[in-house]
Amino acid sequence: MFSVCISRVRNAQLKARLEGVTQAVVDASAEFDDAATHTRLHQIAPQDLVGGVVTRAEMEAVYTQRMAKKGAPGRDIYDALFTSSPHGKCPLCGHRTVSTLDHYLPKAHYPALAVAPLNLVPACSDCNKSKLASVPAHANEEPLHPYFDDIDGDLWLVAEVVYVRPAALRFSVDAPTHWSALLKSRVEWHFRTLGLGRLYSTEAADELLNIRHQLHALHQSGGAALVQIELQERAESCRQARRNGWRTATYQAFAYSDLFCDGGFQE
Ligand SMILES: [Zn+2]
Numbered sequence: 249m250f251s252v253c254i255s256r257v258r259n260a261q262l263k264a265r266l267e268g269v270t271q272a273v274v275d276a277s278a279e280f281d282d283a284a285t286h287t288r289l290h291q292i293a294p295q296d297l298v299g300g301v302v303t304r305a306e307m308e309a310v311y312t313q314r315m316a317k318k319g320a321p322g323r324d325i326y327d328a329l330f331t332s333s334p335h336g337k338c339p340l341c342g343h344r345t346v347s348t349l350d351h352y353l354p355k356a357h358y359p360a361l362a363v364a365p366l367n368l369v370p371a372c373s374d375c376n377k378s379k380l381a382s383v384p385a386h387a388n389e390e391p392l393h394p395y396f397d398d399i400d401g402d403l404w405l406v407a408e409v410v411y412v413r414p415a416a417l418r419f420s421v422d423a424p425t426h427w428s429a430l431l432k433s434r435v436e437w438h439f440r441t442l443g444l445g446r447l448y449s450t451e452a453a454d455e456l457l458n459i460r461h462q463l464h465a466l467h468q469s470g471g472a473a474l475v476q477i478e479l480q481e482r483a484e485s486c487r488q489a490r491r492n493g494w495r496t497a498t499y500q501a502f503a504y505s506d507l508f509c510d511g512g513f514q515e
Pocket residue numbers: 338339340341342343344371372373374375376
């Protein structure tokens with residue numbers, strides 16, 4: 249990846265220095281791979297120089313000019329990473345559209361990882377902004393990394409109906425008992441720093457607006473029982489698509505709530 253990016257550098261002196269740090273860049277990527285596998289990314293030391301000779305600004309330019317820019321030698325790999333998330337959804341929030349590549353460890357502090365594919369995660373701009381150039385200080389501050397942390401085999405996102413008018417949902421992380429304390433705190437950190445609870449509550453409120461008329465009609469004809477069946481079926485259908493999607497949690501929470509089904513959905 250790095251060699252492809254620097255293949256068209258014209259300045260001979262710069263090219264020689266960049267080529268000279270290839271091994272340092274490869275080593276940094278291998279270190280990242282090992283650390284991410286063992287939740288030790290917070291132990292990677294920030295750097296000002298790569299291999300002692302290439303500056304942070306020069307490495308940032310390799311990313312922006314030689315990888316991210318249209319027509320740049322590394323652009324094909326940039327595009328492949330950009331489109332790697334299913335249906336173009338940001339893997340960090342699972343909701344908004346991918347609009348950028350996020351440096352998991354910021355290039356401003358880890359220049360050797362500026363073009364490392366393992367460090368480049370497709371993300372929406374809001375998630376990208378929420379992370380900014382933050383550096384994890386402890387293992388439990390390592391946000392989820394979509395290439396390394398696959399937790400969607402477990403149900404962990406839940407919601408409950410909060411009785412205000414109109415009914416609103418509160419989302420939270422419900423860690424399965426077999427998760428380690430570390431994984432639990434990392435998921436909670438991820439959820440909190442990206443503001444997912446607020447995002448999902450807002451979306452759920454809008455979803456309720458869209459189905460209220462239908463729920464009202466069902467309630468008129470068959471009471472709370474019919475409303476509950478409809479919500480349960482919607483929850484099941486959403487679960488088939490995304491176990492931990494906010495819609496799945498939304499419909500499940502609505503269906504579980506007797507008060508909601510018996511008219512709580514109304515304004
Ligand atoms: Zn996002």
